[in-house]
Amino acid sequence: MRMNRLFRTATALSFTGAVALPLLPALAQDDLVTRDRVGLADAENSLTFRLTAYDLYSADPATAEGFVELFTTFINEHPGWRIDTQLQTGNLNEEQARILEQAQAGRGPDCAMIDSAQLATFKNAGVLAPMTDYFTQAEIDDLFPYVREAVTDDNGDIVALWWFTDLRVLYRNAGVVPDAPQTWEETQQAALDTVDEGYEGLLFNGGRTEGTAFDWLAFFWAQGGELVDETGAPIFYEGENREKFLAALQFYDDLVESGAAPQRVATITTYDDITAAAAAGTTAMFIGGNWQYAQLQTTLPVDQAEQWQVSELPGPTADQRATGTGGWAIAALSDDPAKVEMCAEIAKLYAGPGNAFQRLLPTSAALYEEYDEFAGPEFDVFAAALENGQARPGVASYPEISNQIQILLGEVLSQSKEPEQALDDAAAALEVGSDS
């Protein structure tokens, strides 16, 4: 019977939460920006906005404060509106799947951030509302071509604003590698030289992650390779494309086999792993995203930070170049024109002042001129590389194609399959998948 007390303790524990809960949300009534809204609680118009936790609600206080200011200005310019904010977690796949499922069920947010790689899926699902009326023709014309193409639907309507882009570049510690290698051969040689000096060699994503396929695809695209035909069916394992695919695969395979890249690249699944090696000074070269430049600047002491320089990704020859371009879009999922317009306004807030604040790359040339934040020398390299930018194909089969490329790269990099064999197996898997 003595145990009765324990049961009561346990029950009490489980109730405390239920009772204390209502006390909490009543705290901040008149703040203009709170955890779940921007604007006054009793505003007459409202829309729901599903955003990532990278800006307004960033765990980094400086970023969050900057965006609170931007949003405060914004909502003061749109009196009578309240934005009910809904957070997306960093769990990218589940988040995008959830928005789709909710949108199908008519419970989606009015406005949402969508990964540029998923835009095609959302477009095909027919859940995005046209926004064309809320942009001027000049604004639309000024978008980078690959961006404009990705956000335009079959009717010629703009259905999203791809508000920032990113790209892949070659990083090098200029103290160790003074000249930027331009070709695959030069890159391998330069990496081998750094290995002789005690560094790890060239690092890149090689594990099971989207970044692996996407970073590497630049080398396939540089040769003019094409992943899918106009119907969206995969063609990369046939004919000329097959040769180009194998050549790019051979480039990675040779890097590992020659020791120019360590075998552990097959385990690298986040860009942070690579930043870590650069910060710790164990590598002098890596293939990374443009945002890592700023990370290195804030992580390393000034004298070391300025050693790190960026250049365009190498090609099979110096004039065959490409780089994968990603980023995020904002799109409306509502039928209400007023909400769609508001969503477009939010998208513009992110594209202009938002990008300037975060130093993310805008998708429109004019914005680079408009803001001083984009004046650094690294932006010249990024801008030049963007001319060879290539977005992921806007087809629903891309995620599976990427999945197969990740698998085959892993097999090649861990030396468990020869490139030809790995490609044939991926092709077989895709053939089974596409016969429905």
Add this chain to the structure above:
Amino acid sequence: MVSRGGILANVATYAAAVLIAAFFLVPLTWLVSLALRTPQEIFFGASRFIPENPTLDNFGQVLRDRGFLNYLWNALKLSGLGALGSVIVAAPAAYAFSRFDFRGRGVMMMAILAVQMVSGLVILIPLYRYMGWLGLLETHVGVIAIYIAIGLPITVWLLKTAFDGVPIVLEEAAAIDGYGHFETFLRITLPLASPGMASALILNMILNWSQFLVPFIMLSRDAQWPISVAIYNYAGSTTASTTHLLAAACLITILPAILAFLLLQRAIVSALTAGAIKG
């Protein structure tokens, strides 16, 4: 007093205990190491196992965030009420399994265990559509209902064991005193089996505490999230690494579960121990 062999055995016991403790402790100390680092030091990996500039700022920053406390409350509410619901729903059935001998009893108990084999991954999508139809999406009630269902199989088994341990003689005595069967169950059996029920409650709470997919799919408002979902906010982004905050948030998150276990571990263990309180 202690024989030579006894001392040797004690030394061996400690040697084994230290080895096992090390296996479990080393990764945890990693988490502590990360939580004490400044953002700059995160990138230095193992080379800064002991941070050069240790800081408690990460804990402060996580705790100062009003949202974080709210996530903790939500988690406590959802896991607590879910666990309580599981125990209440499971108790009568567990009693029947313990006391009655009917045809198909063994098969039914196995069937209950079998439902636990269903991967949450896929029933969640049908469940999502179904909960939408019931109007329980975006509500804590909906999440709690699913938690109750998830906890049921193991709770039925645990409570059956607990009821098995309650001497039948006491119930017979109650019957002689004129108690009805349900009254006997409420007044005699349940109180006597309370350690078992407490442990089922706590085990369910701990399991619910770490549920991710259910609340994630069911709730889209940040204010309703439990910590298991919200913790992904600390998982960093393309522009900033927040591993130091993630580590601190994780440490704070596991504390309540450990505390609950420490407070109630005796009850948990005795509930799992069939018939341990017979005497």
Add this chain to the structure above:
Amino acid sequence: MPKPIAQALSRRTATTPEASSIPYWAWLLPVMLVIGAFYIYPIIDALRLAFTDATLTGGAESYTVRSLQRVLSNPALPTILSNTAIFTAASVVGQQLLGLSVALLVVRGERHHLPGMLVLRTIVLAAWVVPGIANGVIWSMLFSESPFGAINGVLRLLELPTVAWLSNPANAMLSAIIANVWQGTAFSMIVLYAALKSVDPSLYEAAAVDGAPAWERFWFITLPQLKAAILVNSILITIQTLNTFDAILALTGGGPGRATEVLSLFAYNTVFYQFDLAGGSALSILLLLISLVLAALYMLFMPKRDM
């Protein structure tokens, strides 16, 4: 209802005359209702979806066996199934052995009043409640093959050869199993500890009189007494491990190649990466069938009286 109750009377003495006033199925009703609403209905729906071409991207669903065929004829399926078998078997054995060791140590410590065993138990438990996402962060740093990777760093200090923990396909599976066992041992520890505590002490007293050595006491008294607990535990852990992929997802994502891709991760990728609801449903039904067959196998070994 008199017939089952009469059977009960014949074997147990619990049922009093009043018992017949509430039929046994009424006691079961709440559980049956909840299970029906939250399990049976969704399972039937998942089964139905497996025979459609449903996707998360919407569009009309139509009935077809194509999705099922596609999933079952996937050339990667044999690899994935064998990965699943290795991962599950090794995790179950690892968690049971470690869990039993900890339980035995704690029980022995308690009997001989050795301080510190509570600490051991708490540490094991803490690993259990660490959120899955942190598990991945921690273990990928420990297994990191970079010059500053933790385990390899220690090996280098000891002048031992370093290990390709994650880049070698076979090692990657081992590493994923280690991380999973680390997280999951607490559960078997709790169950086995409880089972150990309930072993009738008089059994040991008799053995002590006979002068049986410790290992004989363990082998002939303790283990047989634990048989039922170990079997039920094995069922629970097997089910749980078959459905777990947190550790793998965070550590290797299933790579390198497909070296650590298990069935549940494959199902997850199918639903959340390819948005293929039909294929994912088919895979999860396959997962359910495997679990059922395994559970039935375990039950064959169960002592009759514990049913």
